[in-house]
Amino acid sequence: MRILVFGAGSLGTLVGGLLASVHDVTLVARDPHAARVSAAGLDIVGAESAHVSPAATTTETGHSAGLALVTVKSFDTAAAADALADCDVGAVLSLQNGLTEEMLASRLDAPVLAGTATYGARLVEPGRVECTGVGRVVLGALDGGPDPLAERVGKAFRDAGLDTLVATDMPRRRWEKLAVNAGINAVTALSRVENGALAGDDAGELAHRAARETARVARLERVSLPNRVAREAVDRVVEKTAANRSSMLQDVESEKQTEVDAINGAVVDIAAGHGFEVPTNRTLAALLRAWERGEGIR
Ligand SMILES: NC(=O)C1=CN([C@@H]2O[C@H](COP(=O)(O)OP(=O)(O)OC[C@H]3O[C@@H](n4cnc5c(N)ncnc54)[C@H](O)[C@@H]3O)[C@@H](O)[C@H]2O)C=CC1
Ligand SMILES: CC(C)(CO)C(=O)C(=O)O
Numbered sequence: 001m002r003i004l005v006f007g008a009g010s011l012g013t014l015v016g017g018l019l020a021s022v023h024d025v026t027l028v029a030r031d032p033h034a035a036r037v038s039a040a041g042l043d044i045v046g047a048e049s050a051h052v053s054p055a056a057t058t059t060e061t062g063h064s065a066g067l068a069l070v071t072v073k074s075f076d077t078a079a080a081a082d083a084l085a086d087c088d089v090g091a092v093l094s095l096q097n098g099l100t101e102e103m104l105a106s107r108l109d110a111p112v113l114a115g116t117a118t119y120g121a122r123l124v125e126p127g128r129v130e131c132t133g134v135g136r137v138v139l140g141a142l143d144g145g146p147d148p149l150a151e152r153v154g155k156a157f158r159d160a161g162l163d164t165l166v167a168t169d170m171p172r173r174r175w176e177k178l179a180v181n182a183g184i185n186a187v188t189a190l191s192r193v194e195n196g197a198l199a200g201d202d203a204g205e206l207a208h209r210a211a212r213e214t215a216r217v218a219r220l221e222r223v224s225l226p227n228r229v230a231r232e233a234v235d236r237v238v239e240k241t242a243a244n245r246s247s248m249l250q251d252v253e254s255e256k257q258t259e260v261d262a263i264n265g266a267v268v269d270i271a272a273g274h275g276f277e278v279p280t281n282r283t284l285a286a287l288l289r290a291w292e293r294g295e296g297i298r
Pocket of ligand 1 (some may be wrong): 006007060076241259
């Protein structure tokens with residue numbers, strides 16, 4: 001399969017690099033990473049290891065591919081969609097955190113699949129990406145149900161050795177992941193603690209509240225996600241990733257823009273569309289945005 005990875009930073013480089021062992025992959029990245037991969041190939045180190053040679057470019061438009069993977073940060077999704085609108089792609093799959101697929105679907109003619117990834121990735125230096133944890137890619141139709149396109153993409157991922165599940169319940173899975181991110185990411189970023197610090201703590205109760213509110217909004221969107229399931233998902237992730245510094249905490253620590261708009265901000269906006277108030281998510285989003293506007297982003 002010819003695969004375009006739009007936004008090859010940490011996650012896109014890892015997934016694109018693994019796919020490159022059997023597929024024709026082009027990484028759309030920024031220099032010096034793109035130049036380094038073009039000149040000397042890509043080293044994958046850590047929990048996965050390989051040396052592969054995908055194509056790499058800073059040119060964003062004019063590509064042709066069977067699949068475009070979107071792995072920019074959520075706040076770059078609109079720009080990615082605009083660039084992909086000038087490409088010829090058969091399908092689009094987002095592996096981003098936050099609810100970004102709707103924006104891609106509204107701007108692109110190609111079918112958009114929903115995806116989540118629990119692989120851990122870190123771009124160590126140009127041309128070198130570390131797999132910090134072997135996880136799983138889950139993908140499927142945005143509205144749920146069986147989908148031959150998702151099956152084809154899932155097979156292409158599995159052929160390259162990626163642990164991949166093709167799911168028929170992506171709406172529930174996306175909202176469950178959103179509930180986990182709404183709870184864990186914002187709370188750990190604001191209190192500057194590892195995920196594990198939320199276990200049995202008042203801050204953990206705050207994460208539960210944000211997750212429960214998210215589940216309530218999911219149900220307003222006709223997605224079946226009981227409060228208990230969202231809460232248990234938070235507890236499970238806190239336990240399994242106790243030593244992690246969440247991606248939002250890492251953004252705050254490196255004084256970079258966070259994905260708050262696509263996570264807690266999205267919960268607030270969608271709730272408002274139903275005339276429903278989500279005070280915990282609103283507060284978390286307001287605090288993070290205040291940090292971003294203030295001293296936050298370098
Ligand atoms: N890193 C990880 O382990 C995981 C990340 N995610 C999600 O995946 C998404 C990406 O995360 P990361 O890879 O960590 O972020 P990142 O910041 O390392 O990678 C995004 C890359 O996109 C590039 N980019 C943005 N606009 C571009 C453009 N127009 N042309 C070319 N390149 C462009 C940026 O330069 C950057 O290198 C986020 O939504 C994140 O929450 C999800 C699971 C795990
Ligand atoms: C699951 C979790 C919370 C793991 O840290 C994550 O997705 C993130 O940090 O963005």
